[in-house]
Amino acid sequence: MKLLTGLFETDRVLTQRAASRIPRGVAKVLSAVEESAESTKLWCGAAVVMASLGGWRGRRAAAAGLGAVVVAQLTSNGLCKQLADRPRPPAEWIPHDEVDDRPDSSSFPSGHTAAAVAFTAAVVPVWPVMGAVCAVPAAAVALERVQSGAHYPSDVVAGAAIGLAGAWLVRRTPRLILRHGL
Template identity: 70%
Template sequence: MRMPWGTGDVDRAWTRAAASRVPAGVGRVLSEVEEAAESSKLWCAAAAVMAATGGRRGCVAAAAGLSALVLAQVASNGLCKRVVDRPRPPKEWIPHDEVEDRPDSSSFPSGHTAAAVAFTTAVAPSWPGAAAVCALPAAMVALERVQSGAHYPTDVAAGAAVGLAAAWLVRRAPRILPRRWIPGVAWYG
């Protein structure tokens, strides 16, 4: 299938490569991480640990991460998927059974990747070490979305861009919004 914005050949090659070159054991680990990230469970758990163990820094990091995650989910799943109705990669491109367990919604962009990148990126300014720990499962989620046949690589790249934009907006909100609009809220950057 050739996409209207010219990514068909690249998407086809990269999707097939990711689906067929990841060893079965690695694929199972990726699937477990993705399952943990389903419905943002992994990121909520990470935020809880940060808030419980990191003091003020942990609370700020957790709040920023969760705020960015929500914004990214609304943008990717609530807006972009409704505007861009892109079908999932063809099942015949995926040489394993995971392709049967994928959503019916639009493929563009990857909401899982948007949430993972938004959370991790928004945490980084307050607690770089925690963000570094979150970066590995975030990357694993992005890879799994292509490996499983749920998304094209360009869907994952677009999800990452949405996540980066959401994190940027959340981290910049205190500087963008006049403080009088949100009385009594203490912002930390």
């Protein structure tokens, strides 16, 4: 019980700090990045650019990224949000009007973060430079989800873990299939 109380208190403190200390101009940029990531538009667009301009490596990176996004989205939004009915952070913690635009779905985990991290983590081993480029908006999406009051920091951490697991699974699946003769 103490662990949950400590987690809740940490979530509260970090959420309130992110929501109140990020300068308004930075918050607008974060919001614009998050909006572009809505429904995975940003990651699909990045995949199109990579596949179009990056040759075989770009096509491979795009396929890995999109595959990882699918796994992460199915896990976070299709499974975890259905099992965990966690309410969004309390509106009184958020000192700005972005709190009015939050979704009604479960707060746990952050599907936006899961997709962002999945795409980025799947691209990095194939095309490290593009993975580093994708890491910037991925981090912005994760920060925005807390700053806007849409998620607790622990939701974002769980989403990132799901994203990493999705990227790992996509990377390992061909080896697992070959090893087990499936």
